[in-house]
Amino acid sequence: MNSDILISRRSLIASAAASMALSACGSGSGSGSDDGARLDGGAIASSDKYSSEAGKAILQAGGNAVDAAVAIAFVLAVTYPEAGNIGGGGFMNIFIEGKPYFVDYREMAPAAATSDMYTRFKTADGKQDPLSSLWGAQAAGVPGTVRGLYEAHQRFGRLAWKDVLAPAIDLADKGHVASKAEVFWRDYAITNFGSSGYPANLMEYFGTMREGQLFRQAELAETLRRIAANGSDEFYKGRTADLIVAAMTQDGGRGIITKADLANYKVVWRNPLPIEWNGMTVYTAPPPSSGGIALGQLLGMKAALRGTLFVGERPNTVQYMHLNAEMLKRVFADRAEYLGDPGFVDVPQARLLDPAYIRARAAEVNPREITPTETVQPGLAKMHTTHFSVVDKWGNAVSNTYTLNMGYGCGVVVRGAGFALNDEMDDFATVPGQPNIFGVIGSDANAVAPGKRPLSSMSPTILVKDGLPTMVIGTPGGSRIFNAVYQVLANTYDYQMPLPAAVANRRFHHQLPQGRIMEGEPFSPIPPDLAQQLQARGYTISTNSFDTDIQAIKITGRDVMPVSDPRGRGLALIVT
Numbered sequence: 138m139n140s141d142i143l144i145s146r147r148s149l150i151a152s153a154a155a156s157m158a159l160s161a162c163g164s165g166s167g168s169g170s171d172d173g174a175r176l177d178g179g180a181i182a183s184s185d186k187y188s189s190e191a192g193k194a195i196l197q198a199g200g201n202a203v204d205a206a207v208a209i210a211f212v213l214a215v216t217y218p219e220a221g222n223i224g225g226g227g228f229m230n231i232f233i234e235g236k237p238y239f240v241d242y243r244e245m246a247p248a249a250a251t252s253d254m255y256t257r258f259k260t261a262d263g264k265q266d267p268l269s270s271l272w273g274a275q276a277a278g279v280p281g282t283v284r285g286l287y288e289a290h291q292r293f294g295r296l297a298w299k300d301v302l303a304p305a306i307d308l309a310d311k312g313h314v315a316s317k318a319e320v321f322w323r324d325y326a327i328t329n330f331g332s333s334g335y336p337a338n339l340m341e342y343f344g345t346m347r348e349g350q351l352f353r354q355a356e357l358a359e360t361l362r363r364i365a366a367n368g369s370d371e372f373y374k375g376r377t378a379d380l381i382v383a384a385m386t387q388d389g390g391r392g393i394i395t396k397a398d399l400a401n402y403k404v405v406w407r408n409p410l411p412i413e414w415n416g417m418t419v420y421t422a423p424p425p426s427s428g429g430i431a432l433g434q435l436l437g438m439k440a441a442l443r444g445t446l447f448v449g450e451r452p453n454t455v456q457y458m459h460l461n462a463e464m465l466k467r468v469f470a471d472r473a474e475y476l477g478d479p480g481f482v483d484v485p486q487a488r489l490l491d492p493a494y495i496r497a498r499a500a501e502v503n504p505r506e507i508t509p510t511e512t513v514q515p516g517l518a519k520m521h522t523t524h525f526s527v528v529d530k531w532g533n534a535v536s537n538t539y540t541l542n543m544g545y546g547c548g549v550v551v552r553g554a555g556f557a558l559n560d561e562m563d564d565f566a567t568v569p570g571q572p573n574i575f576g577v578i579g580s581d582a583n584a585v586a587p588g589k590r591p592l593s594s595m596s597p598t599i600l601v602k603d604g605l606p607t608m609v610i611g612t613p614g615g616s617r618i619f620n621a622v623y624q625v626l627a628n629t630y631d632y633q634m635p636l637p638a639a640v641a642n643r644r645f646h647h648q649l650p651q652g653r654i655m656e657g658e659p660f661s662p663i664p665p666d667l668a669q670q671l672q673a674r675g676y677t678i679s680t681n682s683f684d685t686d687i688q689a690i691k692i693t694g695r696d697v698m699p700v701s702d703p704r705g706r707g708l709a710l711i712v713t
């Protein structure tokens with residue numbers, strides 16, 4: 138253990154309880170001013186109150202941003218079971234002691250995976266079944282979360298491993314009050330995927346969960362206790378590994394993850410993708426995420442058009458939405474053609490982010506007409522995921538997005554271990570030309586192959602100015618992720634909105650191959666007059682968006698302002 142401070146589990150839980158009492162009397166999130174509070178103890182914006190309170194307790198106990206992030210991630214695996222996980226994967230972007238790091242703990246395809254494995258699953262009428270990569274054990278990739286959190290903690294944590302797991306174990310043992318959303322996403326999964334016929338046992342574990350009632354997870358508590366005692370090897374080589382392998386064929390399932398797949402799972406330490414923008418370095422997600430390249434292209438194209446097409450445009454005017462839709466078309470065309478796991482395909486990252494290329498792409502934006510989808514070519518020759526952002530009193534920052542893909546993943550809960558497995562295999566281009574659940578397509582670059590990581594959109598991002606983190610940001614939302622991060626950054630830095638307003642502002646989405654759809658969001662639908670103007674320009678309006686849920690922290694000098702998206706059930710906290 139590399140921890141130099143040991144704290145007792147009892148003291149952690151006591152301070153978690155104390156801070157929970159505090160928040161009940163209103164120590165809440167952003168007030169609407171952008172001054173924030175002094176960065177004395179750190180700040181957290183996480184996607185529910187349990188995880189924010191646990192992160193706060195860890196910071197108050199002397200932990201750093203990485204300790205808090207690991208504790209938050211394990212708590213979300215208990216209290217945000219539709220997305221928080223130990224059965225999935227994600228990305229952790231870290232800025233610590235003045236240096237950037239990026240932990241890629243994305244799922245890997247099992248060794249027996251093949252590029253045509255999903256074409257063999259047919260519906261009753263003989264067609265390829267798109268649900269086969271979404272539901273049932275055959276939809277699961279080899280989970281990366283436990284190894285990713287463990288390696289981040291080994292390298293940078295200050296507190297003992299067992300102490301950062303303690304809040305999660307306690308909540309699994311004693312229970313948490315189930316939210317409306319947890320119940321909603323369970324029912325959504327069962328209704329939309331449950332009838333597909335692939336064996337899944339989600340209801341055996343989550344069937345008794347009721348909104349507003351205490352929900353206990355005794356088996357998950359035991360699993361977390363074993364991981365606390367034995368480290369990540371427990372998950373990849375120990376009893377938990379045996380239980381995962383058994384879950385592959387439970388109830389007649391057709392899963393293919395073996396003990397060797399688990400033993401061979403590897404975290405990849407990458408350099409975050411740096412983008413120079415507005416006098417800051419935006420450290421964001423490199424491949425196998427598409428998010429960083431997409432965010433870089435969006436910020437770059439908008440900057441290229443700042444002095445021309447964007448002059449006089451404010452966020453969410455019809456012309457602003459149209460210009461962004463034109464940019465997004467180019468981004469999604471490149472995403473579909475070039476992006477995949479860099480361990481398997483040559484991702485032309487430098488060329489996709491070359492300022493000259495971005496200027497040329499920006500010049501293709503048609504300010505008046507919708508460019509027809511067929512003519513947008515690659516340019517070179519809800520569900521669920523969750524995000525949290527943390528800064529500590531030393532100014533270190535963590536931006537972490539992790540996921541099961543859709544809510545509750547593939548619906549298979551590992552019997553005897555009490556956690557759900559992901560359905561991340563659907564992020565591969567499982568069938569050429571066929572859109573995945575988020576409506577996006579891919580090419581050979583993102584075909585299934587043994588050991589390969591599916592292309593992601595997750596974009597945990599840290600902006601650094603003069604060597605110090607100044608914004609920590611990210612969100613769930615599938616293919617909407619990098620566009621949501623982009624819109625909030627533009628609101629904040631191009632339009633000087635205070636962070637709470639920048640986050641709360643209505644967001645829109647546009648992607649290929651759909652091409653003419655301008656998507657609003659259930660949180661704040663496109664108002665009728667704006668919808669009419671967009672329709673007059675040739676757009677079709679839809680509000681069936683996958684919700685995004687931004688968790689952001691802005692740091693200006695010693696002032697700090699954490700904001701949790703009003704769309705979600707998050708809580709922003711300032712630690713004193």
Ligand code: DON
Pocket residue numbers: 519520521522540541542543561564592593594595613614615616618683684
């Ligand atoms: O990695 C990705 O891009 C997706 N698996 C993320 C899924 C997601 O954000 C679902 N939540 N709304």
